[in-house]
Amino acid sequence: MAGKTAPRRRRFFSRQDKITLGFFIGIPTFFHIALVWFPALATIALSFTYWTGIRVEDIQFAGVANYENIFLNTPRFWEALGVNTIWILWFFFIATPLGVLLAYQIDREIRGHKFYQSAYFLPVVLSLAVTGIIWKFLLRPDGFVNGLLGLPTAEAISFFGDDRYNIWVIMIMASWRHIGYIMLLYLAGLKAVDASLREAATIDGATEWQTFRKVVFPAMRPVNVIVIVITIIESLRAFDLVYIVYGGRGGLPILGVLVFESIAGEGASMKGAAYAVILFLLSIVPIITYLQQQFREDVK
Amino acid sequence: MLNNISNHEVDRRLLLKGAAAGGLGIAGATMLAGCASGTGPISFGSRSVDENPTKQFQALVAAYEAKTGNEVTYNATESNAFQNNLSQYLQGTPDDCFQWFAGYRMQFFADQDLLVDISDVWDEIGDQYNDSYKIASTGLDGKQYFVPQSWYPWGLHFRKSMMAEVGLNPEDIYNWDDFMGALTELKAKGLIGFIGTDAGGWEAMGTFDILNARINGYQFHVDLLGGREKWTDDRVKEVFRHWEMLVPFMNENVLDLEWDGGRDMLLSRQGGFLLMGSWFGADFLSVSQEDYDDLWIVPFPEINPDHARDTIDAPIDGFCVAKNGANIDGGKDLIKFAGDAEGMQAMLDTGVPMTSANNNQDTSTYDPFQTQQLAVMNEAKYITQFLDRDTRPDFAGPIVGPAIQDWFKDTSSTDSMLESLQAQWDALPPL
Numbered sequence: 001m002a003g004k005t006a007p008r009r010r011r012f013f014s015r016q017d018k019i020t021l022g023f024f025i026g027i028p029t030f031f032h033i034a035l036v037w038f039p040a041l042a043t044i045a046l047s048f049t050y051w052t053g054i055r056v057e058d059i060q061f062a063g064v065a066n067y068e069n070i071f072l073n074t075p076r077f078w079e080a081l082g083v084n085t086i087w088i089l090w091f092f093f094i095a096t097p098l099g100v101l102l103a104y105q106i107d108r109e110i111r112g113h114k115f116y117q118s119a120y121f122l123p124v125v126l127s128l129a130v131t132g133i134i135w136k137f138l139l140r141p142d143g144f145v146n147g148l149l150g151l152p153t154a155e156a157i158s159f160f161g162d163d164r165y166n167i168w169v170i171m172i173m174a175s176w177r178h179i180g181y182i183m184l185l186y187l188a189g190l191k192a193v194d195a196s197l198r199e200a201a202t203i204d205g206a207t208e209w210q211t212f213r214k215v216v217f218p219a220m221r222p223v224n225v226i227v228i229v230i231t232i233i234e235s236l237r238a239f240d241l242v243y244i245v246y247g248g249r250g251g252l253p254i255l256g257v258l259v260f261e262s263i264a265g266e267g268a269s270m271k272g273a274a275y276a277v278i279l280f281l282l283s284i285v286p287i288i289t290y291l292q293q294q295f296r297e298d299v300k
Numbered sequence: 301m302l303n304n305i306s307n308h309e310v311d312r313r314l315l316l317k318g319a320a321a322g323g324l325g326i327a328g329a330t331m332l333a334g335c336a337s338g339t340g341p342i343s344f345g346s347r348s349v350d351e352n353p354t355k356q357f358q359a360l361v362a363a364y365e366a367k368t369g370n371e372v373t374y375n376a377t378e379s380n381a382f383q384n385n386l387s388q389y390l391q392g393t394p395d396d397c398f399q400w401f402a403g404y405r406m407q408f409f410a411d412q413d414l415l416v417d418i419s420d421v422w423d424e425i426g427d428q429y430n431d432s433y434k435i436a437s438t439g440l441d442g443k444q445y446f447v448p449q450s451w452y453p454w455g456l457h458f459r460k461s462m463m464a465e466v467g468l469n470p471e472d473i474y475n476w477d478d479f480m481g482a483l484t485e486l487k488a489k490g491l492i493g494f495i496g497t498d499a500g501g502w503e504a505m506g507t508f509d510i511l512n513a514r515i516n517g518y519q520f521h522v523d524l525l526g527g528r529e530k531w532t533d534d535r536v537k538e539v540f541r542h543w544e545m546l547v548p549f550m551n552e553n554v555l556d557l558e559w560d561g562g563r564d565m566l567l568s569r570q571g572g573f574l575l576m577g578s579w580f581g582a583d584f585l586s587v588s589q590e591d592y593d594d595l596w597i598v599p600f601p602e603i604n605p606d607h608a609r610d611t612i613d614a615p616i617d618g619f620c621v622a623k624n625g626a627n628i629d630g631g632k633d634l635i636k637f638a639g640d641a642e643g644m645q646a647m648l649d650t651g652v653p654m655t656s657a658n659n660n661q662d663t664s665t666y667d668p669f670q671t672q673q674l675a676v677m678n679e680a681k682y683i684t685q686f687l688d689r690d691t692r693p694d695f696a697g698p699i700v701g702p703a704i705q706d707w708f709k710d711t712s713s714t715d716s717m718l719e720s721l722q723a724q725w726d727a728l729p730p731l
Contacts, residue, residue, distance in 0.1 A: 050729030050730065051729075052387075052412065052694075053387060054387065054391060054412045054413075054414065055412065055413070060729070060730075062729065065727070065729075068727070069724070069727040072723075073720065073723040073724050073726075073727050074720075074724060075706075075720050076702055076706075140556065141553050141556050141557055141561055142561065142564065152568070152570055153551075153553075153557070153561060153564060153565050153568070153570060154492045154551045154565055154570040154571060155551070155552075156553050156556070157553070158552065158553035158554075158555060158556040159556065160499075160555070160556050161499065161553055161554065161555025161556035162552075162553075162555070162556075163709055246499070247380050247499070247500060247501075247558075248380065248384055249380065249384075249500055249501035249502070249697060249701055249702075250498075250500075250501035250701045250702040250705045251499070251501070251555075251702075251705070253702070260384075261697070261698045262694070262698050264384045264385060264387070264388070265383060265384045265385075265386070265387065265693065265697050265698070266383065266386050266387055266405060266408060266409070266693035266694075266697070268387055268694075269694045269698070269728075269729065270729075
């Protein structure tokens with residue numbers, strides 16, 4: 001059989017085919033390089049320069065000055081790193097498991113699961129910017145919650161300004177959407193798990209938890225990998241929500257906003273490019289390491 | 301036509317080729333459009349979506365259209381978003397003329413060759429302005445890039461009726477001790493004495509400016525913002541020591557309130573004094589004539605007798621022409637009209653209070669609140685623009701703004717905050 005198919009694989013492409021393929025591969029590749037790789041590499045290069053972002057001839061080589069500035073002189077960077085760390089831990093240990101739990105419950109078709117499914121999925125349809133606007137409307141000093149508490153503006157609880165609340169408020173806002181997202185991904189995965197596996201486990205006398213832990217969870221490996229990668233990326237690239245709430249000037253620092261703060265506005269600074277490179281490395285390194293490890297296990 | 305297409309075998313590759321060429325063509329055309337300076341409708345970029353400025357600018361544009369017959373498109377952007385994107389906006393396809401600030405923030409963009417030299421406009425309408433306005437409109441190269449529209453003083457705003465109820469006469473507040481006394485009385489009545497807002501990251505800069513100018517004087521303030529003095533100087537620490545004295549009289553949700561939250565606190569009589577630019581008087585008038593008549597302003601009190609009350613933040617707003625605009629001549633024509641007596645009159649006719657930079661606005665037509673603004677202004681010998689208009693943009697917004705916000709969270713962090721500010725100033729790229 002292998003002998004029969006082998007000659008077929010050696011297909012000859014006609015000139016026309018080559019041109020066609022060239023187009024279909026060449027054009028997307030061109031755009032990909034122009035729109036993804038070029039800006040990414042340019043950002044890395046620019047992070048080693050001083051530049052206001054306006055005239056190309058004004059670019060000056062700065063060595064590692066921008067990085068030095070960030071690591072040694074900018075307390076806000078370390079604050080932002082702290083916030084992003086809390087974000088990732090929260091997503092990992094609270095939001096994502098909650099999404100998985102919900103997916104599992106809905107998959108077990110508990111009463112009213114259709115309603116829950118739509119209710120939890122609803123926030124996912126909204127962009128994070130809209131989420132931010134909705135929550136800001138609820139929680140600002142003259143907003144709904146402070147009104148409900150009967151507090152005038154002067155005494156209103158500072159949900160976004162006070163360090164006691166702000167990070168947790170933002171975490172809840174972000175989870176509101178993230179939970180539904182993870183739920184949906186996981187639900188799709190659960191639907192694909194062979195029902196007979198679960199049946200066999202039940203017959204063998206496994207409890208619900210044992211079934212999930214030892215049978216369903218391992219069977220869901222591809223989805224688990226995606227969920228973990230998404231959790232990391234979502235927590236590190238967080239931007240929109242915080243930008244909407246604080247207007248891109250000050251407020252709760254997160255790395256995504258620091259990039260914007262330095263690069264947008266009047267007189268861009270390539271400190272922003274350096275922030276972007278740091279953020280890129282932070283996102284890519286754990287993901288690559290994790291995926292490599294996963295693939296290695298798969299090969300085994 | 302349809303038949304034609306369906307009968308004809310469309311060559312896919314040709315189609316793709318066409319699409320690619322078309323795409324490049326479109327990109328090329330937009331790039332070219334950036335350089336042209338032809339005719340066509342003039343576009344006007346407004347830096348505000350608020351009710352009163354919108355009324356003024358639309359009246360200005362309408363008067364211009366009526367006079368010249370030229371078509372103008374009016375584009376408005378929310379002010380924070382406009383400022384955050386200005387650099388990209390000016391390098392892309394900006395409106396022909398747009399609303400902006402005088403001083404450093406204009407000079408920076410003029411220096412980057414993104415604004416059009418409008419010295420010829422000044423030749424025509426320059427005699428309607430005092431020299432100080434011309435200086436504020438001039439770039440580092442000595443040419444003009446800006447036409448002033450209006451000015452407003454930063455001072456202590458309050459409601460006359462509210463102060464009368466408490467038994468205070470703010471006009472008698474001359475120095476820091478008087479002011480502290482008044483704040484204590486307001487606090488005793490359960491009121492917020494000094495309204496604080498800083499959610500936008502710039503509002504509190506006004507407090508820094510005035511404290512620094514009162515304690516250390518105009519020259520030190522300007523030198524500090526220009527990098528010729530150090531933030532770690534004991535004199536700057538003194539500023540924050542005074543600011544700390546104000547904090548107990550402030551609302552606690554400073555970081556959650558933008559400037560308009562402060563305005564609303566004053567309007568609803570929840571707070572006594574609001575240090576802010578007088579522009580928001582127009583909003584009081586929109587609520588009612590009674591509220592407007594109740595609004596008053598006095599200069600910030602003296603702290604150091606050496607400097608008395610000789611300095612004030614009085615920013616000038618106005619218009620620039622963008623170099624990448626599609627219709628530069630049209631843009632210039634429109635701002636010439638805006639800077640001229642006629643344009644000013646169109647804006648005044650809306651009934652929105654405005655203190656124009658143009659000499660043709662007869663100060664005898666000022667309402668009492670405007671007359672008082674002028675009096676506050678006239679007491680000062682030195683005029684500053686505002687912290688974020690008097691220093692480097694890459695320092696004010698991303699560095700000073702968040703530093704002051706953090707300071708509000710822990711007012712005992714003055715020393716470390718100032719050290720960090722100085723370190724970040726030193727690390728700024730050379731200009």
